[in-house]
């Protein structure tokens with residue numbers, strides 16, 4: 001029986017570091033529950049010192065999740081570690097992940113520290129973290145560009161200090177598979193106490209090699225991979241969880257380690273949840289979770305698949321959860337059926353009032369759309385949390401006119417800081433006209449960077465999910481909205497982004 005590969009998901013921490021991908025506390029809890037259903041071993045829930053909101057989100061995840069270990073990130077600083085320890089108090093199983101940069105360029109330019117002082121600070125951080133939990137992870141940041149001798153020295157010292165997991169990050173996605181695999185092999189061989197810790201890898205995708213680098217490391221003895229759903233993460237993202245898990249399980253002939261404990265049927269539902277919450281759509285040709293990942297276009301392929309699916313398919317769509325999105329509820333479904341399915345999806349309600357409000361929204365949707373799928377139910381909850389964020393600007397009414405040969409026109413009523421305002425505008429299309437009318441009232445001074453629409457389910461009665469990305473003097477925010485009417489969904493997304501732009505920022509980034 002082979003060993004299990006530890007799957008460490010960092011969607012809620014590194015994933016959230018993608019510009020515009022920030023998540024609310026409730027959204028993080030929903031995603032954490034989906035990861036727990038998948039039997040992910042470790043969930044990195046956030047960076048508690050970043051802000052009060054980040055602390056509350058890590059705490060909420062730690063309080064609710066019982067089957068996965070909950071991890072919190074901290075720089076190698078006492079105040080960060082104490083805050084992480086505090087946020088994790090309610091966890092069944094808690095891990096503190098502390099890090100400090102070790103590459104010559106990071107030590108000199110970012111930390112302005114001598115290597116001896118870096119080792120000393122790392123050791124102190126690990127010892128302090130051990131006062132809160134005996135599950136401590138240490139990362140030498142930018143290990144992929146660090147000197148091997150120095151890495152061996154700091155890792156040996158931090159294992160002696162009590163680190164139980166040593167994570168090797170390719171922070172800037174610079175490595176190539178053979179080099180990165182060899183790095184792990186060398187570290188395991190050269191560090192005298194390497195058998196006292198699990199070696200982990202954390203690869204970024206700047207050159208598109210995050211998954212390949214991680215897998216090369218697994219072949220050389222890494223026992224944990226850090227990854228994210230849909231490969232979300234800083235810049236080009238992290239190694240994608242779904243690709244790591246499916247590569248290891250599909251090619252069990254190559255790997256001496258397994259992922260049998262991971263419930264692979266949860267992959268697609270979880271991917272959809274993350275893309276809906278963050279507004280980061282999955283490209284159609286993305287492995288495993290892209291809409292085309294199991295679609296066969298050419299006649300020759302279709303013929304082959306019909307005769308015997310193994311001719312062109314190496315995995316089965318249903319094994320990664322593609323069939324999970326079945327029709328679950330409809331117009332005549334009652335409150336109990338609704339509550340039960342929501343519970344199965346990991347959504348619980350704080351009392352009857354919250355349940356009633358959600359059930360009311362469900363009924364409204366069921367009137368417009370007869371078949372309600374799991375993704376519709378998820379969108380219903382996500383939509384409610386977006387609306388709850390719209391503290392200053394709310395959509396009251398929207399009327400658009402679009403006719404062949406005529407200039408599209410929109411009339412919008414907003415409630416801005418408690419006062420109702422109206423504006424009318426024309427535009428290239430109804431969405432453009434609606435955005436112009438909204439901007440005429442809000443005067444946000446933002447620049448539209450991205451506008452995208454995707455359908456939540458199939459069919460022309462599907463809800464459209466819209467993402468709007470705005471740039472305000474270099475600060476990037478995403479806004480989202482969903483509705484069966486895509487002009488209304490667009491206006492909601494724009495208004496959601498404006499509210500996020502107006503909200504105060506008090507957040508610290510861990511790696512600057």
Ligand code: KIV
Nearest residue numbers: 099139141142169171
């Ligand atoms: O990429 C990185 O180096 C990180 C560390 C904090 C582990 O995210």
Ligand code: ZN
Nearest residue numbers: 014171202234
């Ligand atoms: Zn990272």
